Amino acid sequence: MKIIHTADLHLGKVLNERSLLDLQEEMLNQLLEAVKEHGAEVLLIAGDIYDRSLPSKEAVDLLSRFLTTLCIDLGIQVVMIAGNHDSPERLGYAAALLSGMGLHIGGLEKSITKVEVKDVHIYALPYIDKRGLSALHEQDFGSLEEAMGHHLDGISLDPHAYNILMTHHY
Secondary structure (H helix, E strand, O other), rough: OOOEEEEEEOOOOEEEEEHHHHHHHHHHHHHHHHHHHOOOEEEEOOOEEEEEOOOHHHHHHHHHHHHHHHHHHOOEEEEOOOOOOOHHHHHHHOOHHHHHHOEEEEOOOOEEEEEEEEOOOEEEEEEOOHHHHHHHHHOOOOOOHEEEEEEHHOOOOOOOEEEEEOOOOO
16 A cells, blocks of 8 residues: 655645645645655654644635645545644544545544554544643643653554554644
8 A cells, every 4th residue: 555644745835925825736736746645545644734823714725725625536535634823623623524535534533543544543643732641630740741741651553564653743
């Protein structure tokens, strides 16, 4: 199975008062061509889909068109997580419905979501900081590394599958 991985799209970014959406649309079109050219079956998008937690309508429309082409037109499975610039709640709108169409939005409750595509198990972990991990596990941690180690201990890997951890962290 061929998998393409990307992250940090930052859709909707404005630089020096100039929208980058036209360049971002061109980049997404190039990504679509790469998916077709390489015969990828899965696209992983590991966070910072948008440049801010409240993206512009234009940025949302651009992502919607891109994901529709991937999932509906091309039949590609997409696994996507929130990064530190995204709002997991907004990104995850209609996640259960969309999953049936090939768009898997992982870790909406800050937990690790397992997405299975054939013999590949993708463990989707969105951005979460030490404070968020402490709240999730109801305990204090000395460091982010300790907190993340505790969090990752909850994964039960399948030795008969290909296991991938997709996350957006430092």
